[in-house]
Amino acid sequence: MFKKLFIIALATCAMTGILFAQEMTDREIQQIxxxxxxxxxxxxxxYTQKDYQGAIDKFVxxxxxxxxxxxxxNPKTDRxxxxxxxxxxxxxxxxxxxxxxxxxxxxxxxxxxxxxxVISLSTIYHAMxxxxxxxxxxLDYDKNYDEYKISKKIATIYENNNDLPNAIIYYTDAFNLNxxxxxxxxxxxxxYHKIDETSKAIQAYEDYIATEPADYILxxxxxxxxxxxxxxxxxxxxxxxxxxxxxxxNDKDIAFTVGHLYYDQxxxxxxxxxxxxxxxxxxxNPQAHYYMGKIYREEGQWxxxxxxxxxxxxxxxxxxxxxxxxxxxxxx
Numbered sequence: 001m002f003k004k005l006f007i008i009a010l011a012t013c014a015m016t017g018i019l020f021a022q023e024m025t026d027r028e029i030q031q032i033x034x035x036x037x038x039x040x041x042x043x044x045x046x047y048t049q050k051d052y053q054g055a056i057d058k059f060v061x062x063x064x065x066x067x068x069x070x071x072x073x074n075p076k077t078d079r080x081x082x083x084x085x086x087x088x089x090x091x092x093x094x095x096x097x098x099x100x101x102x103x104x105x106x107x108x109x110x111x112x113x114x115x116x117x118v119i120s121l122s123t124i125y126h127a128m129x130x131x132x133x134x135x136x137x138x139l140d141y142d143k144n145y146d147e148y149k150i151s152k153k154i155a156t157i158y159e160n161n162n163d164l165p166n167a168i169i170y171y172t173d174a175f176n177l178n179x180x181x182x183x184x185x186x187x188x189x190x191x192y193h194k195i196d197e198t199s200k201a202i203q204a205y206e207d208y209i210a211t212e213p214a215d216y217i218l219x220x221x222x223x224x225x226x227x228x229x230x231x232x233x234x235x236x237x238x239x240x241x242x243x244x245x246x247x248x249x250n251d252k253d254i255a256f257t258v259g260h261l262y263y264d265q266x267x268x269x270x271x272x273x274x275x276x277x278x279x280x281x282x283x284x285n286p287q288a289h290y291y292m293g294k295i296y297r298e299e300g301q302w303x304x305x306x307x308x309x310x311x312x313x314x315x316x317x318x319x320x321x322x323x324x325x326x327x328x329x330x331x332x
Contacts, residue, residue, distance in 0.1 A: 032065050036069075039059075043056075043059040047090070053094065055090060056087065059083050059087050060087065067080065101121065104121050105121075118137055119150070138150055148174055148177040152171075152184075159191075164191040164194055168188055182217060186227070189201035189205060218248060220245075223251075226238045226239070226240075226257075256288060271295055276288075284311075286317070290322060306329055309323075
């Protein structure tokens with residue numbers, strides 16, 4: 001009943017405005033339009049002077065005047081919408097959040113698919129400490145529209161709230177909408193692992209690899225899968241994933257990781273192969289020289305080991321260890 005009365009009252013107000021505009025003379029309408037335009041321009045000027053409240057007052061005055069002469073035969077919709085936008089942003093800037101919410105809401109009536117409005121509303125509710133509404137405005141939008149930035153923001157909120165099952169759902173949505181964001185696949189896998197559903201984490205990677213993405217994306221996926229296996233302690237599977245990434249494009253950081261993993265396993269032949277790949281890209285790489293030296297030392301190739309260590313004795317991170325290795329070898 002209340003809703004019906006409200007609609008009737010709204011229609012009556014609108015009709016009254018139309019009748020009022022129709023009762024005015026052309027000269028009166030022209031004068032109001034002139035005054036509305038003047039108030040608008042004054043608002044713009046005050047904004048450039050950073051007098052934001054003064055600008056708001058002028059924009060409100062302009063809006064009221066444009067509404068007085070807004071009719072079907074003489075529509076002022078474009079200027080009214082522009083003023084809604086100006087006022088929503090300026091109320092937001094000046095932290096007058098309830099008024100900002102009101103004007104963003106008015107904008108939504110004209111632009112229901114504008115995700116930027118929804119993100120602004122969510123940010124305002126966050127600033128107000130209203131976490132429920134911060135999330136709800138995003139979920140309401142998500143019911144009707146698929147938008148990467150909305151899914152990402154929802155996922156981030158769930159992640160920050162440690163609601164990992166819902167974070168997985170919305171990071172999956174975000175990733176599907178923007179498959180270049182391979183880091184989301186990493187998050188999905190990590191969260192599955194944290195909720196003791198590791199098999200689903202691996203399946204998420206395998207399912208995506210099966211879609212045969214472009215090589216520049218696939219190599220990142222294999223890299224992230226390698227990191228995932230490495231963190232789980234499944235080193236052989238980590239190495240395989242990293243090698244699949246390297247097969248698509250050589251990368252000194254991944255090559256060093258593989259070389260280091262083979263070194264830890266005692267497979268010095270393969271470790272040298274990947275460390276030499278690093279040095280083919282970056283001949284002065286101190287970490288690669290350090291581990292090459294350690295391998296030569298383990299193999300009893302003392303002179304080669306010393307040569308490697310001598311290359312990095314002045315390195316701020318590894319120089320001390322290199323000197324210790326040289327001293328140890330010389331005592332043998």
